[in-house]
Amino acid sequence: xxxxxxxxxxxxxxxxxxxxxxxxxxxxxxxxxxxxxxxxxxxxxxxxxxxxxxxxxxxxxxxxxxxxxxxxxxxxxxxxxxxxxxxxxxxxxxxxxxxxxxxxxxxxxxxxxxxxxxxxxxxxxxxxxxxxxxxxxxxxxxxxxxxxxxxxxxxxxxxxxxxxxxxxxxxxxxxxxxxxxxxx
Amino acid sequence: xxxxxxxxxxxxxxxxxxxxxxxxxxxxxxxxxxxxxxxxxxxxxxxxxxxxxxxxxxxxxxxxxxxxxxxxxxxxxxxxxxxxxxxxxxxxxxxxxxxxxxxxxxxxxxxxxxxxxxxxxxxxxxxxxxxxxxxxxxxxxxxxxxxxxxxxxxxxxxxxxxxxxxxxxxxxxxxxxxxxxxxxxx
Numbered sequence: 001x002x003x004x005x006x007x008x009x010x011x012x013x014x015x016x017x018x019x020x021x022x023x024x025x026x027x028x029x030x031x032x033x034x035x036x037x038x039x040x041x042x043x044x045x046x047x048x049x050x051x052x053x054x055x056x057x058x059x060x061x062x063x064x065x066x067x068x069x070x071x072x073x074x075x076x077x078x079x080x081x082x083x084x085x086x087x088x089x090x091x092x093x094x095x096x097x098x099x100x101x102x103x104x105x106x107x108x109x110x111x112x113x114x115x116x117x118x119x120x121x122x123x124x125x126x127x128x129x130x131x132x133x134x135x136x137x138x139x140x141x142x143x144x145x146x147x148x149x150x151x152x153x154x155x156x157x158x159x160x161x162x163x164x165x166x167x168x169x170x171x172x173x174x175x176x177x178x179x180x181x182x183x184x
Numbered sequence: 185x186x187x188x189x190x191x192x193x194x195x196x197x198x199x200x201x202x203x204x205x206x207x208x209x210x211x212x213x214x215x216x217x218x219x220x221x222x223x224x225x226x227x228x229x230x231x232x233x234x235x236x237x238x239x240x241x242x243x244x245x246x247x248x249x250x251x252x253x254x255x256x257x258x259x260x261x262x263x264x265x266x267x268x269x270x271x272x273x274x275x276x277x278x279x280x281x282x283x284x285x286x287x288x289x290x291x292x293x294x295x296x297x298x299x300x301x302x303x304x305x306x307x308x309x310x311x312x313x314x315x316x317x318x319x320x321x322x323x324x325x326x327x328x329x330x331x332x333x334x335x336x337x338x339x340x341x342x343x344x345x346x347x348x349x350x351x352x353x354x355x356x357x358x359x360x361x362x363x364x365x366x367x368x369x370x
Contacts, residue, residue, distance in 0.1 A: 026327045027296040032359040119324035125366070169292045169361040174318035174333045 005136065005143050007091045011053045014046050014138050018054025021070040023115045026166060030068045031116055035075040035162040040097040040140040045076065049095040049137035052078040061184035062115060064154045066161030069116050075099065076137070077158035079151070086150040094145075099134030099159055101127075102144070104152075112157060112167045113180065123176040124167050126156045195242045196221070196250050197270045202263035204235040212237070212265075215253045219245040232323075235263070240270065285338040288365040289314075290331065291349065295358025297328040304356055306332065308348040313337045328358070333365060 011018065024030060038045045048067060056065040056078050063084050066077035080093040104127030113121040130152035132145045147155065157167060171177050200212055209228060216223065221243035228237035245253075247269045254265045293305050306316060309332075318333040336342060346362040353360035 025325065026294060027358070032295075117324070117327065119327070120322060120329065164359075165361070166294065168294055168329055168331070169359075170363075171290065171292055171331045173290065173365075174320045174331045177320060177322060177329065177331055179322070179324070 004091060004145075005141060006094045006145050009092075009094045009136055011050055011093065011095070014050045016047055016050045018050035018052070018057075019047075020058050021051050021055050023055065023059065023065070023069050024071050025115075026117050026168075028071070028116075030071055030073050031161070031166060032164050033068065033073050034164045035066075035068055035073045037098050038074045038076055040076075040135040040137045045074075045097060045137050048072060048074065048076055049078065049097075052076065052095060053080075053093060056080060059115060063150075064158045065115070066158045068161050068164070075162040077162060079154050079158060081151045081154050084150060088149045089147060090151045091145060091147065095137050096132070096134030096143075096145075096155075097137055097140075099132050099155070099162070101130065101156065101159060102133045103129075103131035104156075105129045109172055110153065111178075112153070114157070114167055116161075117166055117168060118183070119180050120168065121178050121180050122167050123172040124157075124170045125172050126153050126170075128152055130155060132159070193242050193244060194246060195224075195240060195270050195272050196245075196247055197238070197240050197268045198250065198254070199266045200235065200237045200254075200257065200263055202235055202258075204230055204233060205262070208235055208257070208263065209237065211257060212239075212254065215257075216241055216243075216250070219243060219249060219253055221245055221250070242272075286336050286340070287338070287342065288367070289334045289336060289342065290363050290365045291334055291360065292363075293330040293349075293353060293358055293360045294327060295353070295356065296326055297323055298356065301328055301356055301358055302330055304352045305330065305349055305358075305360060308345060308352050309334055311348070312340045312345050314340060314345070 052065050056062045063081045064079040067074040076097045078095045081087045082090050106128045107125050108128045109125045112124050129148050221241040223241045226239035247267050250267045258265045315335045316332050320331050322329045349360045
């Protein structure tokens with residue numbers, strides 16, 4: 001059985017070196033703006049994909065990074081939950097363009113943080129079974145990712161970024177937002 | 185057999201505000217327990233590092249007795265304690281609340297800090313008879329955040345309210361989202 005195209009994807013496929021970019025923080029407007037759809041094969045998209053992965057790699061505790069978080073209002077994000085203790089199944093490191101949720105179920109509430117909202121965390125209810133459709137950068141191949149648990153949460157968090165939403169927009173209640181006690 | 189007259193039960197709303205230190209809650213509740221008061225509802229938090237607690241308690245003590253019992257808490261001038269007798273008849277959600285057939289919503293507003301965000305946005309909620317049942321605001325760096333739980337009357341137009349809130353927020357350069365509050369039936 002061949003490996004899933006998302007799990008088999010590597011940033012080496014992009015053929016460009018990623019640059020580490022500055023991560024912007026709320027209340028930056030770009031974080032509250034719906035991102036533009038992107039051409040996954042364009043040189044700009046390929047470079048942005050590499051940059052997102054490079055920036056995620058050097059950011060402690062970072063399991064996902066969306067284009068608006070590096071100041072680019074675009075529907076692209078990278079994810080890698082493989083090293084996180086909450087992770088069960090995962091698809092390694094990948095970047096998705098123009099991603100959308102096509103199926104979701106089994107809502108669960110859990111505490112989330114975000115590099116763009118560094119001083120707060122919050123309880124957010126999200127689907128723990130998820131199917132997402134998007135395109136791989138470089139080839140533009142359309143893929144569907146079926147996932148669960150922590151990777152599902154990470155994907156929804158990043159897709160929200162691409163839609164101009166922060167986790168605080170999905171807070172589970174008035175007392176579901178907390179001051180961050182520890183920083184990575 | 186003799187029957188002692190039962191002391192009337194009063195309801196008191198108490199606030200304790202001021203400089204934070206360990207033991208404030210223990211001391212407050214201990215003194216209330218000595219009066220035989222039952223804590224029916226309470227909330228406590230730190231607001232920019234300052235202790236803030238509100239509680240409602242009931243029991244056979246008068247407001248004056250409660251004030252006297254709590255007076256030592258404010259003796260060093262670091263805390264302010266107030267006691268107010270309240271009427272239980274108004275303790276239940278009003279007709280405009282979700283319990284009266286309305287709907288529950290969650291409002292989030294965030295953006296750059298500036299004066300007037302809360303008043304402008306929640307003013308739109310008040311205009312349609314919405315009742316805010318829980319509210320938290322936070323200032324984290326440059327980010328100002330408001331999360332409110334709102335009961336809307338059954339005849340309220342949530343879509344129109346969302347638009348009005350969005351316009352108010354846009355005028356202030358902040359973002360607002362209004363979502364139906366989900367209640368899980370288990």
